[in-house]
Amino acid sequence: MKQLQLHALMAGATIAMFAAALAVNELFFLRLEFAPGINWLYLPAGVRLLATLLFAEAGAVGLFLVGWAACAFIFFPDDPLRSVAGGFLGAVAPYLVYLVMRRRFGLQASLANLTPARLLCCALVYSIASPLLHHLWFGLAEHKSGLLASFVAMATGDFCGTIVVLYGAKLALHLLAPRRKAG
Template sequence: MSQIVLQLFMIALSSILFLFLLQVNGWLFTQFEWIAGVNWVYLPAGARLLCVLLFRTPGAIGIGLGSWLAGSYYVVHPDPVYTVIVSFLSAFSPYLVYLSLNNRHNLSASLTNLTPKLLVQCCFLFAITSAFLHHIWFAFYGHADASWQSFLVMVTGDFVGAILLLYFVKILLAVLRKSALKPKRN
């Protein structure tokens, strides 16, 4: 598979996973929405972090695209500039965390060196970074609910969503790896 096709696949997969988890989050956790776009549990945050950790730049591009599609067609905001900025922040915040952690821990694309402690730190750093950048934009834009309460809810929701998804994937990979190593009985 050529490098360009592979990168396009990673971009598309990241967008699709983000949009899928946004829909799942709406089905499962509607009652946990604080205000529009701020949730106590936010599974798409896990997709944002996971796709960037796995796919790096193509993952960030895919998340930005998926976020823009969601903002344009799913959670429609009347101002396209608002949607573009929120989409950029949705992609940039996990990428910034990835760059920071990769600099210190040399993260592998397979996530095998992502220890439980480092995974929690990664999710926490991502949740704070994402909520901070989003709330700076909300305050600049004049968003009515750019409060400390909203910030803390977003940190919590992004952290819980990221932990749930990343631990699910980490456990799934461990099970698949273990079953692949089992000797086959004839």
């Protein structure tokens, strides 16, 4: 039962972090919006990757729930299918990147073994994977055309937002880590 409580707490932390990042993005970066849910600087994208790096499956579950809610109540309130798809894609892309990076780099929950170069690699892979999955949906399921401009905007915004969030988290973890005494 304690494991279930821990996973629920991690999913809840993910929801809170994502909601906070979305609120900050809406408050300070609304002018950078390319289209609903696509910004030239998108902090929630960074939270998506951070949550999966830290919390794995529990983070992905939290991302699905909060992604669905954001799509259903903010971005696409009249389109329930797109809301579910948005929640799903927003959770699957960072989780897949997490799985690849865990295998490639042997990730630790503390992110201690993620060097700045590895964080950059994670951000780059994620900022391509997430827009790619979303735009495959837009093209195949929604039959949209002319998706190159929105792909570029989403990839750029996801990369910039992910860099800000990941390097900020890495700095915070470094500052909060207990120091060893020289001896």
